[in-house]
Amino acid sequence: MTTIQKAAEEQSTQLPSNESGRVPSLPTAVKDARATRELMFLLRHFHLGDPAAKAQLESIGDDYLPALLDPYRDTSRLRYDYPLFLFPPNTEETYQTAEELACPLVQWLQEAVASNAPEEGKARILKHHLPWLEHHIRKLLQQREGPVDAGATLAESCIALQTHLGLDEQERKRLEDDLNLLLQSVPEGAQLLGYGRYPxxxxxxxxxxxxxxxxxxxxQERIDASIRGLKELLEVEWIKSDESIEPKMARDSVGLGGERFDPVILSAVMDHSRGTRSISEERRERIEHALEIMQGWHPDPxxxxxxxxxxxxxxxxxxxxxxxxxxxxxxxxxxxxxxxxxxxKLTSIYSAVRIAQLEIDAIYNPEIHDPWFANFSWEAFSQEELRMVxxxxxxxxxxxxxxxxxxxxxxxxxxxxxxxxxxxxxxxxxxxxxxxxxxxxxxxxxxxxxxxxxxxxxxxxxxxxxxxxxxxxxxxxxxxxxxxxxxxxxxxxxxxxxxxxxxxxxxxxxxxxxxxxxxxxxxxxxxxxxxxxxFSGNPQADRDWPLHPFQYLDDNGNSVTTELAFTFADHALLIERLRDHFRLIPAGCDSDGLLSIQDYLAMSPEEAYRRVPFVWAIDGNAMLHRVVISRELALACRDRLNYWHTLQEMAGVRNRYVDMAVEKTRAEERELASNELVRVQAAHAEEVERVRNEAAGEAMQRLTDVLLGLDVEGGLRPGDIPSGPVAMGSDEVMPEQQRDEAEESEPPDEEEQESLSFDDPWIDTPLCTSCNDCLPINPHLFIYNDEKQAMLGDLGNATYAQLVQAAELCPAKCIHPGKPLNQDEPDLDSLIERAAPFNQ
Incomplete structure (x- = not known):
């Protein structure tokens, strides 16, 4: 049995994974600086559109594929979503969803077999050969265009499977029973659809x-209900009429006959008066006309x-x-x-149904409704009526x-x-x-x-x-x-x-x-x-180009794993009429002027003008090559990227307006914080100056008291007066104890004050996105305010490591750990280094 390759398991990644087992390799070549300069001259001129340079460079072969698509050059081994199993329309339920309309055939086969034989050991042969059935049906549908009957096609493939296996009588009978159960699971009206020209x-x-x-x-149910309602209305009106009690009608209604019963006399003595008025002739005609239209309506086939x-x-x-x-x-x-x-064509039936409902509800007003129905057109259709067109x-x-x-x-x-x-x-x-x-x-x-x-x-x-x-x-x-x-x-x-x-x-x-x-x-x-x-369905929608892992052997035979972007230039490699925009870069050419197309497009046009872009391609011999592309194709890639950015912005992905708003909010918060810091510093300096002045004044006053001997309460004696020269403003003026007190009263320097006041942890609360990443770290340290934005709680019940961890997790980068409060906490040097980017 042939193993059929599955191309795409994940909707978020459109390109399949490499299952071929073939690892491409770079060709070995001698690198020559002079030859490289000459080649770069040719490559640059080809890129800029010089026909002479194009003629001197080697064209790429017909077997070249983008590097990421090389594993799928054998399309016979490619397994993908088609054929599709189309479920029949379900008229009894509400609208069918996309999943209820169609699914890959392989999915339906697996679910049907699992439902018929849920036990692991049951239907073993059939379960093992479901890929063969899928592959055979795919080959059948390649010769047919459009949906085909699912039951008949599956039956044909079941017969082919039995012939292909050639089992003994006992195993053949088991497989036949399992296949019959599978065929009985096919809903009536189900179809299969291959990937033809018009899927x-x-x-x-x-x-x-x-x-x-x-x-x-x-x-149709609405029409039937309207017909019944109008008939009942006419029946009530008929009962009110004189015709309903004519002699023959009276006799038939009483159910008597013979010589002793005279219906004429009975009719004459009956009270013909009515409690309500009969409908007008105009209304009767309107009702009968609506009935005639509804009873004669047939849907368009x-x-x-x-x-x-x-x-x-x-x-x-x-x-x-x-x-x-x-x-x-x-x-x-x-x-x-x-x-x-x-x-x-539908205005008459829609008018009739609407008139019927108005008449049944007894709210039809000729002055209002007659002109409206006279001008009734598709613009007045309801959504349900429009869907019926x-x-x-x-x-x-x-x-x-x-x-x-x-x-x-x-x-x-x-x-x-x-x-x-x-x-x-x-x-x-x-x-x-x-x-x-x-x-x-x-x-x-x-x-x-x-x-x-x-x-x-x-x-x-x-x-x-x-x-x-x-x-x-x-x-x-x-x-x-x-x-x-x-x-x-x-x-x-x-x-x-x-x-x-x-x-x-x-x-x-x-x-x-x-x-x-x-x-x-x-x-x-x-x-x-x-x-x-x-915007759903796009692979890696937040990136410029999708990135995929890629493995190859370098020119020394070493395995290298990298990431390649799949760009519009890679797609252009698949188009024959665009192959003239590519030329092969010789293996020995090694220059900083060569740049992969994704890196080239990441530059501004002014910067990229001096570079030559290329893409990676693989030939039929599994050799990896660099392929230079023309400037026209590079500009087309930039144009497609521009359109992609436009769609991203419309979808709110990498929206520049959002980025600008965030930047503006951050700048405003920084400005407010800076202004607050300046204000606090100014207040601090003012307080320091006040304290200094007060301390100096107090010291001078005490010195004056000592010199004048006025410290009566203190019991100052002449021997207590310090000896030595006396100079106003000199340190020698004050006794040693007083100098120590004055020194103690002086404020710390500015750097020390700043470390005490401005290195505490803090949060830019208005920038918080309410992501909840910080709360599980320490719910006592991080709490929410009334607007569900984070703020600091109990710092005494927290560690510096928790602050740093939260800052690293925060997507808004609004947590600033400051400096550690507990100098005995382990591994502080590493934590301070990790916290530094968040304290700037």
């Missing part, structure tokens, strides 16, 4: 059907109408009766026309929409009509340049960003390679009942000289390289970008 289209149809059939059932310019060749669309295919040179303009036509999908060509179709594209996005616009884009191409234009000659036209400018439209950018994200985008758009733009990348590459790669993998590389980032915007969520924007 995004088929998933949209699947989402539409799941929602529409549920809505259709609910609407066509659920989806596709419009395209004639390039769609999907035979599956002709095979299903719920889809209608329409070609037109301007799909967006035609989509508006078709939606208006289909919505107009058959879906209209304009399948646009990227270059047509960005060119001659731009005006009608914009009109449709601004119209509010719940039409789905599906545009398939090539991640490397520029829709504004057209099919034949150079995609790197100008800044890329971002159709999704153009859609964002139409503020009331739903906009998403997704990929069929991530089916869950794509289905969530579709369900969000269908629920919003607004014009919706879906910009989709499939990863399909035209046949060419390059190494064939799985389209699912190429589409994943477009997501990884920021060539086709994910997002969805729903105006229904609110007016703030924070609630409108969903």
């Amino acid at each position: 995004s289209l088929h998933l949209l149809i699947h989402a539409v059907r799941s929602q529409f059939l549920h809505m259709q059932r609910r609407f 066509v659920l989806v109408r596709f419009l395209h310019i004639g390039t769609l060749t999907d035979p599956w669309l002709q095979e299903v009766d719920f889809c209608q295919e329409i070609t037109d040179h301007d799909p967006c303009a035609k989509a508006m026309e078709i939606f208006d036509r289909e919505a107009e 058959p879906s209209v999908i304009a399948l646009g060509s990227a270059d047509q929409v960005a060119g001659e179709g731009l005006r009608t594209f914009s009109r449709l996005l601004s119209s509010g009509r719940p039409v789905q616009i599906l545009i398939r884009v090539l991640a490397h191409a520029d829709p504004g340049a057209g099919l034949e234009g150079d995609p790197l000659k100008s800044y890329r036209t971002e159709l999704s960003y153009l859609g964002i400018s139409h503020r009331q439209a739903v906009v998403d950018q997704s990929s069929a390679a991530r089916h869950q994200h794509l289905l969530k985008c579709y369900l969000m758009a269908l629920d919003a009942t607004r014009t919706s733009l879906h910009v989709i990348n499939t990863g399909m590459r035209p046949p060419g000289r390059l190494l064939p790669l799985n389209a699912w993998l190429v589409a994943g590389a477009a997501i990884e390289s920021r060539a086709h980032p994910f997002f969805r915007i729903n105006p229904e969520a609110g007016d703030s970008a924070a609630v409108r924007m969903d």
Whole structure:
């Protein structure tokens, strides 16, 4: 049994891990400084666009792949999410979620087998060969376009598995029983979908059907209830009428006959008066007309109408009766026309149901409601009614929409009509340049960003390679009942000289390289970008480029493990028409002027101008090479990075406004702290000067008393007067004891005072983010104020180590440990060194 490689286990990491076991190595070469200078001259000139330099450098081979994609050059061994198991629409429940609409086939197989045989030893052969079944079904679906019946396809593969294994009679019977149980687990109407040319289209149809059939059932229940209500209303009115007590009616109602019963006489003597008035003829006609419309209504069998310019060749669309295919040179303009036509067909049934409810509730007012229903159109439809309009999908060509179709594209996005616009884009191409234009000659036209400018439209950018994200985008758009733009990348590459790669993998590389980032915007969520924007699904969304571990052997045969970024330049290596923007860097070239593309893009354009960027690539012989890229491609990488930063800012990831607000708050807090420090220092200096003056005055007074012999109470005798010269202001004037007292009264120097007053621990409480990281360290030391922000508590019940640990954990860097209060605490030198960055 062939082991099939799994490509991506984690949604947060789009690139798979290296399971091939092949470690690439750098080629050995002699490094020559003079040769390097000459090569750098050529490489720099190639980078700047010199045709002569391009001719002198070696082109890269057709088997070269970005270093991080080298393990997956054998696409036959790639295991990925497709085929998908599409669950049948469930009309009895509420809307199905993305997870309830589809899942990878391997997931469904594992869950179904585990449900049928939960014991470890049961269905052992089948459990062991589920990957074989998955692989066989994938091969079958490569020859078919669109969804296929899950039960029939799985049965075909089950027969193939039995033939492949060739088991003995006993084991074959066990396997057959397990396979039958598996086939019985397939829900009726379930389908399988391979990764063909139009998976995004088929998933949209699947989402539409799941929602529409549920809505259709609910609407039919509403019609049936309205019909019953109007019939009961007419029945009550008929009972009030004279016709209900005609002789024949009286006889039939009493149920008597014969010669002794005369219904005419009975009718004549019956009281024909009524407690309420009968309905007017106008109202009766209105009720009967509504009844006639509702009883004669039949839902449209066509659920989806596709419009395209004639390039769609999907035979599956002709095979299903719920889809209608329409070609037109301007799909967006035609989509508006078709939606208006289909919505107009539904105005009569929607009016009838609404009139019925008003009549049943006896609140229909002709003066108010007659004019309103006379002008009833799709703009007055409720959301539930809008969802019942058959879906209209304009399948646009990227270059047509960005060119001659731009005006009608914009009109449709601004119209509010719940039409789905599906545009398939090539991640490397520029829709504004057209099919034949150079995609790197100008800044890329971002159709999704153009859609964002139409503020009331739903906009998403997704990929069929991530089916869950794509289905969530579709369900969000269908629920919003607004014009919706879906910009989709499939990863399909035209046949060419390059190494064939799985389209699912190429589409994943477009997501990884920021060539086709994910997002969805729903105006229904609110007016703030924070609630409108969903940025999930992007790998390592807080970075410029995703980083992945990479291992190789250097030119000495030593194993080296590093991290490589996957950039737009790496994705460009997969595109044949962009291969001319790369040239091979000879192995012996060793210069500081060469810089990896991620480091090159991290520099400002002024700094990067003197450097030559490169990417890492691996050939079919597992040799690792540096490949120089043209300046045009480097600028395209910078343009894609700029768009990525724009989306990050809209999503609140690395938002510059937030960073500026934090910096401003920190500066204000530092200024307040500095001002407070100056004030305290000034007050301290003033107090020191006051104490000094008071001490000096007291000393002089005592000296004067001694000299004049006025210390009567102290009993001063002439012999107590100090001998020696007397000089006012000299230390010899005062006795030794008085000098000691005066020295003791002098304040400590400024440095000592500062250490006593300003090296205590403190917290910039307004900067606290309420992360709770510090509280578990010591709940007595760190406490919250009324605004859930940290402040210091009991310092006597804490250690300096706890203060330093909290400062290191604090994401806001607002804890300042100061200097240790307990000089006997162990390991103080190390703790003071760790605390230093937080005390600045």
